[in-house]
Amino acid sequence: MWPSLQRWWGVILILVAVCATVWLGVTQQLVLYIHPRYVVFTVVMAGIALVLGVLSIAVRPADTEGSAPRRGWSRVVGGLALLLSGAVALTLVLIPPTTLSSATASQRDIVGSTVGSDSQNVDEVENADDELLASFTVVDWASLLRQTSDPSFYANKTADLVGFITASEDDPSNIFYLSRFTVTCCAVDAQPTGVAVYAPEWQNEFEVDGWIEVTGSFETNPSSRSDLPLVLVPETMTAVERPSEPYLY
Incomplete structure (x- = not known):
């Protein structure tokens, strides 16, 4: 038996x-x-x-x-x-399948992530047109921010990005990270990357882990509590549905 x-x-x-x-x-x-x-x-x-x-x-x-x-x-x-x-x-x-969250991003050090560090080159992007910039993801802009923090480089360059919210540890009332995970093989090796967004009292409108679309420009960080040289200052922020493919590759 x-x-x-x-x-x-x-x-x-x-x-x-x-x-x-x-x-x-x-x-x-x-x-x-x-x-x-x-x-x-x-x-x-x-x-x-x-x-x-x-x-x-x-x-x-x-x-x-x-x-x-x-x-x-x-x-x-x-x-x-x-x-x-x-x-x-x-x-x-x-158990329904879900994406990795801001908790995982924090555990895997989103601030220090070097994922996609060579996805874009500052010399090649210096004179990029609006069409090319519109195709850039969180990974692309994060890679540029790691290469240069010169405000003049980002002048007249508009970022239009989609990601989920991860709260900043330095100035959570005014800054959050617009985050995405990049996957090489599977979710086990997923690494977080993100760009800092300066949006005072953002919690009044959005929640951690919520997916949003942010359009804006990179400017000198106005926060006195954060040592980040540049942040994304939004022109618009809109809640969106999670993408059908939430990870970047």
Whole structure:
């Protein structure tokens, strides 16, 4: 009875995990866990796992008895393994997928992040037109800010950015970070980056982790509590829905 239960339970767990993976892929939520370039591969592998799981039902090796102590130890280990794997499978199904939050960004040091440090070059952007600047993301502007804090470089350059709010530690009443995560492989290696936005009493209108679009220019930081040389001073700030692909790549 016990060996049979072990085999069937394993197949059930495989089917649950496979179905959850395929569902995430079909609903375009798999990108919350892995880089988009791996989505097709992952879904294909899930399909193969499904086929192998079905075949394992048809091909069943004969049960072997073994000694009583050995069978007892096997049952204990097997039971623990089933409980753990069952919890993982249920987590995939019952807990809705979400993006990484400002708490993760703070833990991974958004201020000191060097993600995308070479995504743009100040010499090439010096005379960039409005069309090119409109395509820049949080990562692009953060990379430029790490290279130069000369206010004259940012004169007449307008930034139009979308990200989520992470509160500043130095001056949380007046400054927040417009943040995004960049993903190389999966959410485990996601790294935060962001630009500081000077918006006094921003909490009256927006909340931490809320997604907003900010349009403005980079100017000398007016805050006396923050040592950041430049901040994004908004012309407009608008709450927006989370993008279908919240991470940058």
